[in-house]
Amino acid sequence: MSYIVTATTGHLGRLIVDSLLARGTAPTSIVATARNAQKLSALAELGVKTAVLDYTQPETVAAVVQSGDVLVLVSGSELGHRFQQHSAVITAAQAAGVSRIVYTSAPRATTSDLLLAPEHKATEEFLIASGVPFTILRNGWYTENYAGEIDKARQSGEIVASVGHGTVSSASRADYADAAAAALLDDSLTGQTLELSGDHAWDFDELAATIGTLIGRDVTFRNLTPDAHTEMLTGFGLDAGLVGFVVGLDGNIRDGLLGEANGDLARLIGRPTTPLAVGLAAGL
Template identity: 45%
Template sequence: MITVTGATGQLGRLVVTGLLEAGVPAAEVTAVVRDASRAADLTERGVAIAVADYTDPASLRSALTGTDRLLLVSGSEVGQRVAQHTNVLQAAAAAGVGLVVYTSAPKADDTTLVLAPEHKATEEAITATGLPAVVLRNNWYWENYDAQVQQAAASGQLAGSSGTGRAWPASRADFAAAAVAVLTAEQPPLGVHELGGDQPFVLADLAAEVGRQTGTEVTYADLSTDDHRAALLGAGLDEGTAGFVAALDGNIAAGELDAGQGGISALTGRPTRSLAEYVAEVLGR
């Protein structure tokens, strides 16, 4: 049995459907969800649904019974994730799970990335269980830029504070495909894998590509972190979100997402979505 947590989330759902498309029988897939009503489409396809919450150890123990391979999709509640993930891992150990696959952050054990500490602690908790594990350090999602692509196409302007810092983005579907490849491998590649797209990217590239596809000039303004935060506040973001977004751009500027080429295509055997393909999709071209 392959079990996927967070199975109605943006990444988890793609993994579940990817497993089915890869030929895994629906009866051998369990989707762990908090709200079964959101998984009606998966139920219709024959996937087993287990209702559990990362904060409820008893529900997790029940959900993971019979699991051979587990994908632990990292939680979304920043500040709560270490305790939540530990609950899942303890349930996995109690259930005798044969493989844990975890979606982590780039260079999680050696970075100033604001998202990394909880991932580092979770990786350490996985090691402590003694269970065979694959850690997938997902780099950056193209989808993080959806709103900026649309704004740039409408206004001819794009702003950020990531400077010449490089990331290695790919689509959620690409990252999901990598997880599917690991979960279905005859011999899963144990250890830590830095996963990213096939080509590096700086934010100015996004402005240039939007301009190319729209046939209009799109300028990129590289701001200081403080000015970027102020601009985000002016655009209506709340204080916490504006500070978080600006801090992430600062991390990119510092090279914290420059974790090296690829990783995804080595697992899936196919290229990742390019910048041009991504922008075309967002613009409906």
């Protein structure tokens, strides 16, 4: 039996492999996969097995997965194509006799108005209907999503968004990777859907103050109306689709869809989640 990790040349997938190794998992029982074989060489140096697995090519799944393996399906990054890709992987893994699939989803995926939820909702429903034993990890926001605000704040002294008083209970990618590794190794989590988030829900005033401390200057949060935010981003030359997406996500935060802090992530990984300042410092 092997632990198969997808998308290991991405940030989260690579950290899942690192976490499995840190937990004492034998390198030879780990299969690190990605679309690009050349990019897997660094992982091979860790002693783990490597293989090509492309979400758009189900035959690559069949070539890797063997009966009894446990697979972590790291959700794809191609918006609008993810359900098609995820369902293809699930179907191929099922045919190969996978014993369980751990899927990284989104907060309250089946009921939330979060812009990113529909593809995750469809994937969750497909996975459950497939009959394959599963564990669903509904990952909240990554602190690293805001690393790009550091350079902006250096230049302008501001964090600009249209989130109002909304909060975000973010955690680091390493926290979520530890959760995926823990779920891979724990069969008792079969059939469970876990809502994962950071221990603390911060607002954008706190984000600005935290970044200010990290870079050594005063940083303030300037809240815009959605219309003003749209106008500003359009003025920067962003296309209408991207502008709508960014403003829409800020609206989701404003509506409280990313601010739940229930402690499940900390309980799963056996430690507190990474504080905001520590997670952001990695972006320096």
